[in-house]
Amino acid sequence: MIYRLLTGDDNSAFCHKVSQALSNGWSLHGAPSYAFDAGHGVMRCAQAVTKEIDIPYSPEMKLGDQ
Structure with missing residues (x-):
């Protein structure tokens, strides 16, 4: 899992x-x-996603391409 x-x-x-991530097979992970x-006067968002893959994880892999 990545x-x-x-x-x-x-x-x-x-x-x-x-x-886009969801349509590429990623799943939401948590809320x-x-x-x-305050420095820029905007709201920032974050959403964790996970995905099962068939190859071993490697730190060199580009996660968005999985």
Whole structure:
């Protein structure tokens, strides 16, 4: 199993990033997190996702390509 933490501003681009991961076989892992970035005046989001893969994990693999 591999793990990714998707992050970004709280906007439609972040939702599309999570939706793209889900459409590529990733599964949500836990609830999303939100925090206010006072320095930039925006909300930031994070969502963990996991995926079962058939090859051994390697630190060199690009997780988004799995």
